[in-house]
Amino acid sequence: MDNFSLNNGGIGHIFDQSLFDNIVDDLVEHGISVRENGVPDFVVNALCQGVKALPARQFKKAGIGRAQDYQTKHAIRGDSICWIEGTSEEGATWLAWCEALRVHINRTLFMGLFSFESHYATYPPGTFYKRHLDAFKGQSNRKLSIIVYLNDDWCSDDGGELVIYSPNQRLPLSRVAPKRGTIVTFLSDVFPHEVLTAKKTRHSVAGWFSVNTSINDNIDPPE
Numbered sequence: 769m770d771n772f773s774l775n776n777g778g779i780g781h782i783f784d785q786s787l788f789d790n791i792v793d794d795l796v797e798h799g800i801s802v803r804e805n806g807v808p809d810f811v812v813n814a815l816c817q818g819v820k821a822l823p824a825r826q827f828k829k830a831g832i833g834r835a836q837d838y839q840t841k842h843a844i845r846g847d848s849i850c851w852i853e854g855t856s857e858e859g860a861t862w863l864a865w866c867e868a869l870r871v872h873i874n875r876t877l878f879m880g881l882f883s884f885e886s887h888y889a890t891y892p893p894g895t896f897y898k899r900h901l902d903a904f905k906g907q908s909n910r911k912l913s914i915i916v917y918l919n920d921d922w923c924s925d926d927g928g929e930l931v932i933y934s935p936n937q938r939l940p941l942s943r944v945a946p947k948r949g950t951i952v953t954f955l956s957d958v959f960p961h962e963v964l965t966a967k968k969t970r971h972s973v974a975g976w977f978s979v980n981t982s983i984n985d986n987i988d989p990p991e
């Protein structure tokens with residue numbers, strides 16, 4: 769198959785298909801993909817510039833559902849987030865790359881991914897995100913989670929690793945340092961995961977591909 773060429777928002781980059789193939793192969797084999805330098809430089813650079821360009825007031829304390837009060841939220845996750853709408857050139861570059869990945873995954877894995885949402889996340893020193901699932905079967909349309917890290921010179925003393933657990937929650941399957949250019953992709957409703965306490969400011973982008981509700985209803989008959 770040819771490499772993708774998207775002219776989305778005037779970007780006109782050719783996307784290297786081998787990076788997408790690596791992710792798809794990992795997902796088929798493990799349901800999880802962890803790839804260092806798995807994102808092209810022009811995409812990571814755009815995201816890093818995008819974070820720098822955003823005024824701090826655009827970042828809001830992340831919530832975890834409607835019912836919890838601030839204290840409960842803070843005990844679960846301490847990051848601040850800013851949704852990426854694609855209005856900046858940097859955001860548009862990122863969304864175009866994710867769109868090409870979405871199309872590729874649908875062509876190869878027939879996942880029926882329909883939409884994508886993503887945000888920048890900043891974890892100040894001392895913050896974490898306790899173990900959670902990104903989606904619960906039958907309750908959410910999120911199917912595939914994707915995280916890209918934006919941190920130069922991250923070393924083992926800096927903490928902040930992502931730990932992904934086996935579906936029965938007992939076994940840590942993967943421990944990922946949030947180093948610039950590393951991309952993690954996994955099935956949203958299968959793998960519990962957590963962010964360990966970061967010792968210094970940790971920047972990332974988290975995103976989710978979702979299926980369309982009506983398609984989902986048709987494909988998944990009620991149990």
Ligand SMILES: O=C(O)CCC(=O)C(=O)O
Nearest residue numbers: 897902915930963972974
């Ligand atoms: O930043 C990470 O490593 C994971 C973030 C996460 O799990 C989430 O935002 O749902």
Ligand SMILES: [Fe+2]
Nearest residue numbers: 900901902961
């Ligand atoms: Fe998560």
